[in-house]
Amino acid sequence: MKRSLVVLFALLSVFALGAQSFVMVNGAEPVSLDPHAVEGVPEHRIYMALFEGLTISDPRTNRALPGLAESWSFSKDYKTITFKIRKGVTWSDGVEITADTVVKSWIRKMDPKNAFQYADLPAGYIAGGMDYLSGKAGPEALQIKAVDKYTFQVNLVGPVPFFPDMVVHYAFAVVPMHAIEKYGDAWVKKENWVSNGPFVLSDYVPQEKVVVTKNPKYWDAKNVGLKSVTFLANEDANVGYNLYKSGAADWIETVPLELISEVKLRSDFHVAPEYGSYYYIINVTRKGLDDPRVRKALAMSFDKKALVEQVVQGGQVPADSFVPPSTGYTPAKGYAFDPAAARKLLAEAGYPDGKGFPTFSILYNTSAAHKKIAEFIQAQWKTNLGISVNLVNQEWGTYLDTRSQSHDFDIARAGWIADYLDPSTFSDMWITGGTQNDGLYSNPRYDALIQRAREISGAERMQALMDAEKILIDEDMAVLPIYFYVTQNVIDLNKWEGWYPNPMNQHPWKFVRPKK
Amino acid sequence: MARYFIRRVLSLIPTLFVIVTLSFFLIRLAPGGPFAREKAVPEIILQNLLKRYHMDEPLWNQYVRYLGDVVRWDFGPSFRYRDLTVNEMIDSGLPISMLLGVTSLVMAVVSGVAVGIVSALKQNKWPDYVAVSLAVIGISVPLFVLGPILQLFVGLRWKILPMGQWISTHGWKAIILPALTLSFPYFAYIARLSRASILEVLRSDYIRTARAKGLKESVVVWKHVLKGALLPVVTYLGPAFSGIVVGSVVVETVFLIPGIGRPFVQSAINRDYTLIMGEVVVYSVILVVANLLVDIIYGFLDPRISYK
Numbered sequence: 001m002k003r004s005l006v007v008l009f010a011l012l013s014v015f016a017l018g019a020q021s022f023v024m025v026n027g028a029e030p031v032s033l034d035p036h037a038v039e040g041v042p043e044h045r046i047y048m049a050l051f052e053g054l055t056i057s058d059p060r061t062n063r064a065l066p067g068l069a070e071s072w073s074f075s076k077d078y079k080t081i082t083f084k085i086r087k088g089v090t091w092s093d094g095v096e097i098t099a100d101t102v103v104k105s106w107i108r109k110m111d112p113k114n115a116f117q118y119a120d121l122p123a124g125y126i127a128g129g130m131d132y133l134s135g136k137a138g139p140e141a142l143q144i145k146a147v148d149k150y151t152f153q154v155n156l157v158g159p160v161p162f163f164p165d166m167v168v169h170y171a172f173a174v175v176p177m178h179a180i181e182k183y184g185d186a187w188v189k190k191e192n193w194v195s196n197g198p199f200v201l202s203d204y205v206p207q208e209k210v211v212v213t214k215n216p217k218y219w220d221a222k223n224v225g226l227k228s229v230t231f232l233a234n235e236d237a238n239v240g241y242n243l244y245k246s247g248a249a250d251w252i253e254t255v256p257l258e259l260i261s262e263v264k265l266r267s268d269f270h271v272a273p274e275y276g277s278y279y280y281i282i283n284v285t286r287k288g289l290d291d292p293r294v295r296k297a298l299a300m301s302f303d304k305k306a307l308v309e310q311v312v313q314g315g316q317v318p319a320d321s322f323v324p325p326s327t328g329y330t331p332a333k334g335y336a337f338d339p340a341a342a343r344k345l346l347a348e349a350g351y352p353d354g355k356g357f358p359t360f361s362i363l364y365n366t367s368a369a370h371k372k373i374a375e376f377i378q379a380q381w382k383t384n385l386g387i388s389v390n391l392v393n394q395e396w397g398t399y400l401d402t403r404s405q406s407h408d409f410d411i412a413r414a415g416w417i418a419d420y421l422d423p424s425t426f427s428d429m430w431i432t433g434g435t436q437n438d439g440l441y442s443n444p445r446y447d448a449l450i451q452r453a454r455e456i457s458g459a460e461r462m463q464a465l466m467d468a469e470k471i472l473i474d475e476d477m478a479v480l481p482i483y484f485y486v487t488q489n490v491i492d493l494n495k496w497e498g499w500y501p502n503p504m505n506q507h508p509w510k511f512v513r514p515k516k
Numbered sequence: 517m518a519r520y521f522i523r524r525v526l527s528l529i530p531t532l533f534v535i536v537t538l539s540f541f542l543i544r545l546a547p548g549g550p551f552a553r554e555k556a557v558p559e560i561i562l563q564n565l566l567k568r569y570h571m572d573e574p575l576w577n578q579y580v581r582y583l584g585d586v587v588r589w590d591f592g593p594s595f596r597y598r599d600l601t602v603n604e605m606i607d608s609g610l611p612i613s614m615l616l617g618v619t620s621l622v623m624a625v626v627s628g629v630a631v632g633i634v635s636a637l638k639q640n641k642w643p644d645y646v647a648v649s650l651a652v653i654g655i656s657v658p659l660f661v662l663g664p665i666l667q668l669f670v671g672l673r674w675k676i677l678p679m680g681q682w683i684s685t686h687g688w689k690a691i692i693l694p695a696l697t698l699s700f701p702y703f704a705y706i707a708r709l710s711r712a713s714i715l716e717v718l719r720s721d722y723i724r725t726a727r728a729k730g731l732k733e734s735v736v737v738w739k740h741v742l743k744g745a746l747l748p749v750v751t752y753l754g755p756a757f758s759g760i761v762v763g764s765v766v767v768e769t770v771f772l773i774p775g776i777g778r779p780f781v782q783s784a785i786n787r788d789y790t791l792i793m794g795e796v797v798v799y800s801v802i803l804v805v806a807n808l809l810v811d812i813i814y815g816f817l818d819p820r821i822s823y824k
Contacts (some may be wrong), residue, residue: 029782032598039553115564117557134560188599205684206600206608207774232681236769238664239680243772246672246679397548397787404556405548415554435556 020514022496024251025240026231029207033188035173036109039117041417041505042231047170049199049212049229049509054083054102054152057168059511062275062421062504064164068097068174068196069152078159078457085150089219091176092193092200099146104177107132107139118171121419125163127155159457162422168506169420198224198510207233218510225498225513244490251491253505257369260313268492271315272501275324276417276485277426278316280362280377281403281439284478286410288358293349295477300335301342302380308483311376312369315488319481323426323469326503328462332473334481339384346385354386360410361390365399370413373482403438412438417485421504423465424453430472430479441478446471517815524808532800536586539796540579543789550595550787569595582793591794596786602794605779610798612682613768613775617761619691620699621753624760627699628706629749635707636714637737647707654704663697663770680772694771698764702756706749714745747817754810758803 027042035047048057054072055064069083089097106126110119112135123129127143143155156163166172176187176194183192193201198221199212210231214224232249234240237256241263243249255263263269282289282298289295304318320334343353351357362378364370371393378389392409394402403412416436418425429436431447449468453461472478487505498511551557551565566572570581585592591602635647670693671679677693678686717723718741726736765777776795783791815821 029597029779031596034599037598112560112564113568115561115568117553117561117565119561120558130560133564135564185599205682205774206597206605207768207778208682208684208772232772233774234680234769234772239770239772242664242667242672243680246675248679248681396785397546397552400552400554401547401549404552419555435558438556 020226021228021230022226022251022512023230023232023249025234025243025249025253026210027233027254028235029233030210030231033201033204033210034175035170036105036114036116036175038170042233044170044506046210046212046231047173047197048506049197049231050195050201051170051173051175051197052218053167053170053172053174054085055164055167056508056510057504057506059498059508060500060502062165062168062502062506064168068102072164074161074163078161079156081154081156081160081163082147083152083154085152086219087150089196090217091179091196092215092217093176093179094217095176095178095194097174097196098149099152100149101177102152102174103144103146105174106144106172107142108175108177108180109171109173110142111139118169121166121169121171125156125160125166127157129157158454159461161457161461162420162424165422166420199226199229202228209233220510224510226509229509241490250496251489251499253487253489255314255488255490257314263488263490264313264315266490268490268494270487270489270491270493270501272487272489273317273324273503274417274485274487274505275326275421275503276415277319277322277324278413278415278482278485279319279322280480280482281409281412281414282478282480283407283410283412283439284476285407285440286360288351289360289410291349292476293345294351294357295480296335297342297345297349297385298381299342299477299480300338300345301384302377303337304482305337307373307376311372312483315486316483317486319484321469321473322479322481323423323465324484326421326423328459329423330466332466332469334473335477342385346387351387354388357385357387359388359390361392362411362413363392363394363399363402363409364413365396366393374413407438407440411480414438415485418504423462423469424450427453427465427468427472439478441472441476443471443476443478446476521808521812524811528801528804531804532797535800536583536793536797537579539793540582541575543787543792544575546787548787550789552787569593586793586797591797592790594783594788594791596783596788596791602790605791606776606794606798609774609776609779612773613761613764613777616691616694616698616764616767616773616775617757619695620764621702621757621760623695624699624702624706624756625749625753628703629710629746631703631707632710632714633737633742636711636718639715644711647711651704651707654700655708657700659697659701659766660770662700663694663767666693666697667770680770682773694764694767694773697770698760698767702760705756706752709752710745710749713748714741717741717745720744743817747814750810750813750817753813754803754807757806758799761799761802 026045030043030046032038035051038047052067054067054069056067058065068086068089070086072081072083074081085099091097106122108114109116110123110129110133112133119133123133128141131137131141132139145153147153179187179192179194186192190201190204198215198218200215202213203211211228213228215221218224237254240252240254241256244252282295284290308316308318320336321331323331325331346354362374364374374391378391381387381389402408416426427450430441431450432442446468449464453464487501491499493499495515496512497515498513499507551562570578593601594605631647635644638644667679670677678690681690683690723736723740726740764775765781768775768778779791780795783795
């Protein structure tokens with residue numbers, strides 16, 4: 001009797017440990033549960049629980065790991081990639097997933113009628129993609145095909161060695177076409193839900209939470225360590241932090257700025273470099289700012305180290321380059337803090353001691369953090385260069401309009417977090433006429449290098465991207481790098497394992513489990 | 517009475533028409549649009565999006581189409597939340613905001629009037645001073661301070677009540693802290709309002725008459741003083757009701773409540789035109805109906821008013 005009780009107790013405790021529920025404060029309300037219709041980081045976290053694409057993110061490095069595809073291989077020129085789909089994998093309703101499902105899913109993503117955001121990501125890299133997305137051609141133009149039931153092949157626009165890493169993104173999601181055909185837009189409703197990830201949808205209360213529970217039909221279900229994950233919709237960092245402290249949440253990925261000095265002392269606070277850049281866009285068409293010497297003087301005359309340590313305070317990394325460092329990529333050298341040299345450059349440009357320099361303004365979207373940074377830089381420029389700068393803040397929608405539509409600004413605050421782990425996500429922004437090129441920068445040599453990088457691969461390609469950044473930063477100083485973002489997570493790693501700080505802040509749920 | 521009622525309900529139509537028209541054009545005057553993002557949407561996709569939501573048509577056509585939809589109480593799809601129509605969002609959020617609002621308002625009225633009576637009858641004695649100080653605190657402490665303080669002590673330190681989320685997660689006890697927070701400023705205002713008007717009524721001739729007739733003090737207070745003194749409170753209930761439902765934004769954020777206040781504010785930031793419009797219409801209806809109810813209650817309280 002006693003022994004059976006002990007066994008029962010042991011069994012119960014194993015069961016309790018192996019069946020944990022996890023709650024996270026997920027930021028904004030998800031715009032959709034349909035992985036093709038989403039955009040943004042909170043949605044990506046939900047996507048990683050509910051769906052599994054061809055590849056998934058390595059929890060340590062964020063490089064591609066086999067997901068729905070058990071393996072892949074490139075052609076010699078890196079222009080064709082072939083994925084081997086895992087055999088016998090099914091949706092949560094038991095319907096098998098084949099190469100044909102992948103083809104249909106990707107066609108759906110790029111269908112112009114669906115007007116999905118981020119459709120340009122696959123369309124920009126898959127041969128024929130832009131023709132289909134723009135309505136110039138039908139889906140037959142897309143060079144993707146099911147070679148056989150379990151082989152899926154993609155022809156790319158050029159060599160894209162990072163394609164498997166990119167496919168981690170939800171823009172490449174594989175979706176249950178049979179359910180979508182049956183229910184239409186209502187397929188995302190709880191009662192119609194079908195997915196192929198480690199979890200399935202069990203509850204969705206708009207503006208409150210998304211709850212997912214373990215998917216018994218997931219091919220690797222035996223290795224999924226959580227029973228359920230709850231994603232709370234909350235954007236207020238203080239509310240999130242309080243929930244965490246009360247034990248109502250197990251992970252928060254934003255900490256309140258005002259409490260950063262308190263949070264920093266916690267042993268469950270994890271700061272890690274993030275693949276993203278905080279910078280100022282310079283409108284290079286403005287008088288005064290059109291001179292690279294002026295732009296270099298601006299870059300050299302504020303102390304980024306002091307800014308990061310005294311103003312931002314969250315462990316961010318001062319940046320002299322625009323592209324953050326990554327494997328195989330050494331960023332441009334840029335210009336270190338040197339007020340004397342800066343004054344000299346400004347004098348050479350015709351503004352000794354800042355005399356006669358036109359007054360310009362820094363535009364930022366209304367936020368206490370951006371304001372503090374702008375004030376710091378404003379004061380440093382005044383002291384070190386003798387120039388006056390105004391600060392202009394605008395509400396988000398207005399700010400975006402000024403920055404990207406009317407371009408009616410001198411200098412504007414901006415941030416960029418990579419969509420996939422490759423420097424091109426940063427360098428592609430500054431080509432002449434690019435959608436993200438809000439500073440209206442244009443240099444044919446830069447454009448040529450970026451174009452060349454699209455046609456080659458390996459170390460040679462990286463070199464072309466590095467040479468391009470040398471032009472962008474070292475020669476032209478077209479953007480003002482300020483700091484590289486860091487991820488600021490609070491999660492108790494004595495309680496949970498399989499979660500690692502990583503550069504994309506992507507933490508696939510199948511690996512997260514209670515620590516034994 | 518019935519004719520008055522019908523006339524008031526019908527007057528809703530031109531009011532709403534003006535509100536819908538003004539807000540339709542005003543929100544489109546704001547810079548930016550529903551599809552502006554920091555990662556700019558490429559032109560190809562933008563064109564597809566505009567087509568999908570009929571935004572490529574002339575503004576006048578869009579307006580006529582929208583008016584037609586509103587008449588059928590169809591607010592269209594949200595531009596931001598693709599899985600939901602504006603109607604679905606309102607249907608799921610409005611009952612929650614209403615429940616929170618009504619609970620808070622009932623709490624505010626009951627406690628506010630009670631405190632008002634006590635402090636008026638004990639004018640310039642200690643209960644009066646306590647009540648007046650409480651009212652000053654209530655009016656001056658903002659919700660985004662009061663909410664987190666209650667959370668910190670009741671939720672985090674003492675662990676008596678949940679810190680956030682709604683009935684679907686924690687059951688009925690989830691409503692207590694948010695309702696308490698939301699009701700506090702209204703309680704304070706109602707307490708001051710009823711105290712002042714009771715004091716005024718106490719000095720009026722008909723109360724002197726009632727007392728001269730030898731009526732018991734309790735009868736004088738309950739039957740004669742209160743009926744007259746509550747008029748200003750009732751007047752205040754109309755705007756208070758719509759204010760408490762609209763003004764729950766802060767409380768909804770602090771306590772993670774899935775009402776319609778939070779999405780309303782977000783919709784303005786996101787330029788989610790259809791959601792803004794839908795919420796504006798719903799709030800207008802609430803405001804107009806609340807005012808109508810107040811006018812009807814008035815008739816019962818004040819013999820000088822009749823509805824013809």
